[in-house]
Amino acid sequence: MAETLTHTDTHEAQGGWDGASQPFKASYGKLMMWYFLLSDAFTFSGFLIAYGTLRVSSPTWPVPDFVFSTFPGGIHHAPLIFVTLMTFILLASSFTMVRAVQEGHQENKNGVVFWMILTIIGGFAFLGCQAWEWNNLIFEESVSYHTNPFGTHTEYGTYLEGDGHDINAGDTFVPGDSYLIHNHEGEWHHLQYEVTQGEDAGMTKKQSFGPKAFGALFFCITGFHGFHVFSGVLFLLIICINAASGLYVERKNGYEMVEKIGLYWHFVDLVWVFVFLVFYLL
Numbered sequence: 339m340a341e342t343l344t345h346t347d348t349h350e351a352q353g354g355w356d357g358a359s360q361p362f363k364a365s366y367g368k369l370m371m372w373y374f375l376l377s378d379a380f381t382f383s384g385f386l387i388a389y390g391t392l393r394v395s396s397p398t399w400p401v402p403d404f405v406f407s408t409f410p411g412g413i414h415h416a417p418l419i420f421v422t423l424m425t426f427i428l429l430a431s432s433f434t435m436v437r438a439v440q441e442g443h444q445e446n447k448n449g450v451v452f453w454m455i456l457t458i459i460g461g462f463a464f465l466g467c468q469a470w471e472w473n474n475l476i477f478e479e480s481v482s483y484h485t486n487p488f489g490t491h492t493e494y495g496t497y498l499e500g501d502g503h504d505i506n507a508g509d510t511f512v513p514g515d516s517y518l519i520h521n522h523e524g525e526w527h528h529l530q531y532e533v534t535q536g537e538d539a540g541m542t543k544k545q546s547f548g549p550k551a552f553g554a555l556f557f558c559i560t561g562f563h564g565f566h567v568f569s570g571v572l573f574l575l576i577i578c579i580n581a582a583s584g585l586y587v588e589r590k591n592g593y594e595m596v597e598k599i600g601l602y603w604h605f606v607d608l609v610w611v612f613v614f615l616v617f618y619l620l
Contacts, residue, residue, distance in 0.1 A: 371598050375605045378566075382609050385559045386616050392551045400488035400548050402618045404516035408474055421618050424467040425610065428567075431460025432607040439600045442593025447581060450593055454578040457603065461571035468564050472557070480521035481553045487519040487526075489548030494535040498542065505529065519545055556617060563613055566606050573599050 393399050403417035410420070434456040441449030475481040481488070496510045511517075511531070520527045528544045577595050580586060586593050 365594060367594065367598055368601070371601050375601065378605070379609075382559075382562075382612070385555075385562065386612060389555045389559065389616060392549070392555065396549045396551070398490045398492055398548060400486065400552055401490060401516040402620075404518075405475075405479075405488050406471075406618060408478075410470060418618055420467070420471065421614065424464055424471075425614055427460055427467065428464045428607050428610055431457045431464070432604055434460060435600045435603045439593075439597050442581075442586075442596040445587070445590070445592065447584065447587055450586075450596055451578060451582045454574060454581065454596070458571055458574050458578065461567055461574065465564065465567055465571070468560065468567075472560075475556075479518065481556075483554040483557055484550055486548040486550055486552045487521065488552065489517055489519075489546065491515045491517065493533055493538065495531040495533050495543070498530045498532055510534065517545055519547060559613060560617070563606070563609055566609070570599070570603050570606055573602070 406421055407417045408414050408420065409416045434453045438450050438453035438457060441453060479487065491511050491513050494510070494512055497505060497507055499507050517529070519529075530542060530544055533539050533541050533543060577599050581593065581596065586595060
């Protein structure tokens with residue numbers, strides 16, 4: 339018995355861990371959220387690295403300024419304006435999330451609920467914008483996971499016939515110019531062109547589809563991110579309802595649940611910055 343007491347006293351004198359202190363001054367819940375976000379970051383990194391690898395290895399690839407140049411209301415030739423609006427909405431929702439967390443630290447229930455509602459509205463607005471973008475690409479431009487009508491020319495040429503979409507017979511193009519093969523009532527309309535330079539000068543050719551990987555990767559990666567946004571909005575709704583009911587007032591822990599969902603929401607916003615850079619700017 340004396341040896342046991344001596345061992346216990348020595349252990350306490352040395353400041354041993356009692357099993358109840360929080361490592362890094364973070365609760366178990368926040369640590370688990372950080373672990374989840376770290377693993378999710380590896381998943382997104384793998385997707386984006388795969389996209390970059392395939393793009394670099396492909397001789398032709400759609401130009402973002404040409405692919406993403408439409409805006410609701412029938413506005414065309416407005417490169418990246420719509421996706422810039424989407425980005426602004428998501429980043430603004432990140433700011434409102436910060437304000438909700440700050441109000442939680444002040445134990446201000448009404449402030450938490452107000453700023454979380456604004457964050458939820460921002461999340462739904464982003465999802466609505468993404469739904470419009472997908473609808474436009476799928477039904478207007480006929481992009482799918484196995485078909486990509488967008489591409490770039492790899493040789494010089496002169497069009498022999500036009501298709502009525504801002505391209506006329508006799509127009510010339512140079513390598514690197516973007517093009518779109520149109521699908522009208524289920525029929526693909528390829529442009530015929532005559533090669534004017536190079537080894538194939540004088541030959542008549544037909545535009546080919548762009549790399550299939552573009553559509554597959556775009557819908558996979560942006561859809562995976564959109565799923566994260568949708569999941570985040572659902573969690574925000576649940577936590578907002580709980581906060582409004584006064585559930586977190588009794589805990590007196592600075593609305594930790596709001597802080598944890600805030601970490602997730604900021605991660606989703608950060609990932610979108612990289613998706614925006616890779617798909618829309620490079």
